[in-house]
Amino acid sequence: xxxxxxxxxxxxxxxxxxxxxxxxxxxxxxxxxxxxxxxxxxxxxxxxxxxxxxxxxxxxxxxxxxxxxxxxxxxxxxxxxxxxxxxxxxxxxxxxxxxxxxxxxxxxxxxxxxxxxxxxxxxxxxxxxxxxxxxxxxxxxxxxxxxxxxxxxxxxxxxxxxxxxxxxxxxxxxxxxxxxxxxxxxxxxxxxxxxxxxxxxxxxxxxxxxxxxxxxxxxxxxxxxxxx
Amino acid sequence: xxxxxxxxxxxxxxxxxxxxxxxxxxxxxxxxxxxxxxxxxxxxxxxxxxxxxxxxxxxxxxxxxxxxxxxxxxxxxxxxxxxxxxxxxxxxxxxxxxxxxxxxxxxxxxxxxxxxxxxxxxxxxxxxxxxxxxxxxxxxxxxxxxxxxxxxxxxxxxxxxxxxxxxxxxxxxxxxxxxxxxxxxxxxx
Numbered sequence: 001x002x003x004x005x006x007x008x009x010x011x012x013x014x015x016x017x018x019x020x021x022x023x024x025x026x027x028x029x030x031x032x033x034x035x036x037x038x039x040x041x042x043x044x045x046x047x048x049x050x051x052x053x054x055x056x057x058x059x060x061x062x063x064x065x066x067x068x069x070x071x072x073x074x075x076x077x078x079x080x081x082x083x084x085x086x087x088x089x090x091x092x093x094x095x096x097x098x099x100x101x102x103x104x105x106x107x108x109x110x111x112x113x114x115x116x117x118x119x120x121x122x123x124x125x126x127x128x129x130x131x132x133x134x135x136x137x138x139x140x141x142x143x144x145x146x147x148x149x150x151x152x153x154x155x156x157x158x159x160x161x162x163x164x165x166x167x168x169x170x171x172x173x174x175x176x177x178x179x180x181x182x183x184x185x186x187x188x189x190x191x192x193x194x195x196x197x198x199x200x201x202x203x204x205x206x207x208x209x210x211x212x213x214x215x216x217x218x219x220x221x222x223x224x225x226x227x228x
Numbered sequence: 229x230x231x232x233x234x235x236x237x238x239x240x241x242x243x244x245x246x247x248x249x250x251x252x253x254x255x256x257x258x259x260x261x262x263x264x265x266x267x268x269x270x271x272x273x274x275x276x277x278x279x280x281x282x283x284x285x286x287x288x289x290x291x292x293x294x295x296x297x298x299x300x301x302x303x304x305x306x307x308x309x310x311x312x313x314x315x316x317x318x319x320x321x322x323x324x325x326x327x328x329x330x331x332x333x334x335x336x337x338x339x340x341x342x343x344x345x346x347x348x349x350x351x352x353x354x355x356x357x358x359x360x361x362x363x364x365x366x367x368x369x370x371x372x373x374x375x376x377x378x379x380x381x382x383x384x385x386x387x388x389x390x391x392x393x394x395x396x397x398x399x400x401x402x403x404x405x406x407x408x409x410x411x412x413x414x415x416x417x
Contacts, residue, residue: 008377010346015347017345018340027235031259034259069329091244128308128381159354171309177380210357211373
């Protein structure tokens with residue numbers, strides 16, 4: 001989906017703000033969110049990381065920009081817990097009020113009543129799978145990426161759509177996030193590292209001597225048209 | 229939404245999950261201890277120091293990162309396939325995840341805030357040289373920059389160049405010189 005999460009290449013976000021001696025968690029609530037994520041995984045509300053990543057993509061886009069990383073996670077975990085019926089908004093609000101908070105304050109979570117539940121468990125540990133098909137592309141192949149946005153989860157960022165690059169590595173077959181995030185099965189596909197020249201991505205505004213490499217699934221790629 | 233509201237909402241969710249028996253009251257302390265003490269950039273620093281002193285290990289690390297870090301007892305979370313990319317005089321590598329915040333937890337721990345924030349994620353694929361300069365990395369114009377956007381489950385770690393004047397140092401002393409940022413590629417040692 002062309003959501004706010006797809007940030008590569010966007011303008012206007014300013015300088016990178018680094019912090020000296022940054023702790024793993026700045027505040028206790030961030031670790032609470034982390035623990036809640038773990039619990040949702042352990043109790044099979046979150047079946048896979050793709051589903052969780054997509055839940056984060058589906059939170060309120062303004063919250064995505066302003067609630068920080070663990071605020072986004074909170075929105076994602078809460079979205080999936082509410083879609084699964086484990087908690088509901090009224091019980092969260094009641095507990096927020098008990099804790100002295102404002103129960104009317106807007107939340108990042110945006111549960112979708114039509115969201116498909118992921119009802120299967122992973123076929124094997126991890127995301128690497130064996131498939132019978134041979135990889136379609138070899139290292140050195142010139143490939144063109146898909147042109148159009150897709151409505152659901154995908155791992156082809158907008159800035160790398162409809163661009164030509166070179167395959168530099170073949171990683172075997174991996175679970176397809178585009179399908180797995182939506183409960184439509186693992187559908188493993190071959191995965192490739194594709195390297196793009198800066199100029200292929202940013203044209204005349206590219207910095208010299210730069211390449212950007214992405215790991216892209218086979219269905220995102222076509223053989224590139226022959227170049228003159 | 230105020231800062232406080234996220235904290236209270238997280239606490240509310242935690243308490244509902246504790247009531248349900250899905251969380252224990254000490255789960256949060258366990259998470260904090262894990263990422264402060266056991267899983268962090270000190271692990272990656274040991275990998276880098278080993279690669280600096282042991283050419284055979286370095287070769288194995290660059291060929292199969294996951295297998296090589298397992299020799300030091302590291303693996304698991306977010307490193308099903310670890311690719312280690314080596315900085316040289318000609319090539320500087322830098323890692324990002326523009327779509328979320330993918331990061332090799334087993335060797336670097338949890339990502340720093342700036343890695344997850346919009347400025348870094350949006351800019352480093354488009355103008356890495358400028359971002360690196362702003363972050364204090366001055367590269368000669370002839371040095372090529374390779375940006376790795378972690379868009380699938382492959383995770384990337386940079387093998388920084390060994391600093392000059394460290395010939396006499398042992399592996400543990402070398403590891404103490406390796407920073408998290410150098411293993412992301414936004415610092416040169």
